[in-house]
Amino acid sequence: PCLTSDAGVLDNLERFLVTTLGKGVVRAKDTPNFVANRIGVFSMLATIANAEKYGIRFDVVDDLTGPRLGRPKSATFRTADVVGLDTFAHVVKTMQDTLPNDPWHGLFKTPAWLAALIEKGALGQKTKCGIYKKEGKQTLVLDPAKGEYVNAGEKGDDAVKAILKETNPAVKFKKLRDSQHPQAQFLWACFRDVFHYIAYHLADVADNARDLDLAIRWGFGWSVGPFETWQAAGWQQVAGWMQEDIAAGHSLSQAALPAWALEADRAGVHFAHGSYNAAQGTLAGRSTLDVYQRQLAPARVLGEDAPQLGETVFETEGGVRAFTSGDGVLVVSFTSKAHAIGPAVIEGLNKAIDLAEAQYKALVIWQTEEPFSVGADLQSMMPAFMTGNWAAIDDTVRQFQNTSMRLRYSLVPVVAASQGYAFGGGCEFLMHCDKVVAALETYIGLVEVGVGLLPGGGGCKEFALRAAQESRGDVLAALKDYFMAIATAKVGTSALEGQAIGYLKKTDTVVFNVHELLYVAKQEALAMAEAGYRPPLKAKGFPVAGRSGAASIKGQLVNMLEGNFITKHDFTIASLIADVMTGGDLEAGTLVDEQWLLDLERKAFMSLLKNPLSQARIANMLTTGKPLRN
Known part of the structure; x- marks a missing residue:
């Protein structure tokens, strides 16, 4: 809202956005890039900077910063490609031009390799060439040091991936920070720098910590917001490590953490009855706007009171x-x-x-x-x-x-x-x-x-x-x-x-x-x-297509089989489906009831279950999670 925005108009707009468009709404303060882009783009810039610092390949960065962290498959560099490198650079320039006093201002610049890609029109997915590009079936990724593309597909180290599988957040973060592996140090650095940034800027950009976390979850597809992640890992433990890194000059800025973040009794920012408002030093409850009465199970943040439904x-x-x-x-x-x-x-x-x-x-x-x-x-x-x-x-x-x-x-x-x-x-x-x-x-x-x-x-x-x-x-x-x-x-x-x-x-x-x-x-x-x-x-007595209908369908299946569009077992399955759906060995137009078709369905299901080729498909799905074409 602007200073003079009419409260009633804003409320009606929020009702429309929530129900008709199905969106999550955060009322942002009027600061550059608002909430999600301010934090999300900073996170991408911090990731790029730390990848260079620790010498991590772009494809390895994407392997480590995607679903393994509860984030989209596009992770970091693929996300930039999807957004468009020119668009990403434009958002970064907004931060460069309008945030001269931000302690991280030196980070708000387009890396030379990114500027070079934009200069030659390699803008990402929309131009089929960006940080990644495909040549035939081979995916290539930019190596910024060489200034050329190399084969993509390298993954994170198994030892680091094992740390990311740790279910206890406090243990996971301690292992990341203690590890000497460059990839683990890189991940800790990325988390630390984002935690540092959100703590420093919470009072400026958002009304409360819940709005910031939800903006990142909804806007960037993270399953857990950054404040939630910090709180789950142990607020005091992580804050202490951040203090040490800032003092040692390891973090991207030497700006001091705000006093509220270092309070001795602070356990986090999300509590049963509200989330921390850094500007006022109070807890902010949920919106009381009537549209939220329709949300019997709203999106909640870690630590928030979630009463049992009914x-x-x-x-x-x-x-x-x-x-x-x-x-x-x-x-x-x-x-x-x-x-x-x-x-x-x-x-x-x-x-x-x-x-x-x-x-x-x-x-x-x-x-x-x-x-x-x-x-x-x-x-x-x-x-x-x-x-x-x-x-x-x-x-x-x-x-x-x-x-x-x-x-x-x-x-x-x-x-x-x-x-x-x-x-x-x-x-x-x-x-x-x-x-x-x-x-x-x-x-x-x-x-x-x-x-x-x-x-x-x-x-x-x-x-x-x-x-x-x-x-x-x-x-x-x-x-x-x-x-x-x-x-x-x-x-x-x-x-x-x-x-x-x-x-x-x-x-x-x-x-x-x-x-x-x-x-x-x-x-x-x-x-x-x-x-x-x-x-x-x-439903008593409805007509089926009968054996002639099944024959018509099977005639098309034969053509698909001969053209190698389907396998022999596909043909077997599809033929059985045709037999069931047309009512079995009956004249076209014969009236049947639902139980007749259910019995045919069950009999065909059991016959396939006993078929070794179907058994192989089931086994493959249970072991790999992927379908088998046999």
Whole structure:
């Protein structure tokens, strides 16, 4: 805001930005580059300076400063390429021109090698050449000392990567600082210089430490803000090390740490009831603007009070937690790893449906964090798989299907709130709910082909049913796109694309702010309940494309096989999918019910599970996390 900005206009703008655009809002002080760019670009400049000081290659820097630190894959130098080197240099020049009294002013300049790249038009990703460039399949990276490109792909040293895997932040930072390895010293220096900068400038650039951390998390994609990182590592320990480095001339500036940062009893800047405001020496609470009442689970910072959402009704080990806030809605969340769906989740979800039907107005399926679900828990099937206990696996698949059908025909409305990945069985659960409230960034698809299987929890059945309902007499024409979505494991890379493919219905709701998911899902569920919800009538007697429809699809698959677009096993899987979705060995137009297709689906799923080629795909996915083409 400017000094004369109207408070009401600002509040309305914030409401619009939060709900309609789905953004996180920080009200910045009017200083150059505001909050995120001021700190984020400083961090990049400090990283560049320390990389030169310790002689770390650019590709090694990117290997060490990306996901290993909870930051984007683009890390440091790739981020500059993505942003555009000219744009990055422009932001740096703003700091150079407008911050003459900043103790780090000497750092605010474009390195000679960067200026040379810009001079010859190598501006990064938009010109296909920058700090990195590709020649054929080979990726090259600039060596600034030589002034030429060298083969990229070098990684950080294993000993340093082992330190970064340390789960205790205090231990991790002590190991980094104590290590004599140049890469470890480089990492400590990068952290130290950013901590130094944010402490020195907090009073100038942001209203409080929470705003600064959230700005960096939202604006630069860090999973943890810099103040959170410092606090987690032990405020006093890190502050002491910084003092030593400043005194020894190791840091990028000799500016003294502010007095508040060195208070003897200081444990951090984020506390249960607020975050530190350095200008006033007080704790600042959360915004009381009404739009934030829609965020039942807002983004929180380390150390902030995070009250338990609702009162727990029941919880099962490795399965689900069900809770309520006294509004008549039972909310159920999966507690398994990546919210994978195994026997414990299926059992817990059925228990939640029973309870909702008996005592509540509605049921909402919502996860406390993304993903919604990565799908069926194949690992849980391994004991039965190894002993050849096919009957047990068949029973698990049957229970999975029955759970999908219970979601569809429950006596109370069932609304799912999805975010992140919703793959395989997770997607099938969404397809069977009365309504889905999907965050815009929902990545959804029936991806079972990647592990040599087909959707076994009702996905094939559901698409066949939808095709029949949409067909206007030509079931096969309506079915073909749905078939291709499953056969090619097509993923919708947003909720809107998920609607276009058909995983989500056109009537499903898409919300732009992920923190509003639970609120909107509850409102949708209550609206249905208050409107006198009745479960849909069971679909009895809908037409299928039959054996002639399957033959038409397989004819196209033969062409794909002969053209080497698919493997023989791909052909086997896709042919089985075609058989299931067209209703099996029946005449075109034959009327079937949902159970008929579910039985076909389960039988085909089991046949693939017993196939050695599918078993190889499953094993490869479980061991490497990547699909196998065989």
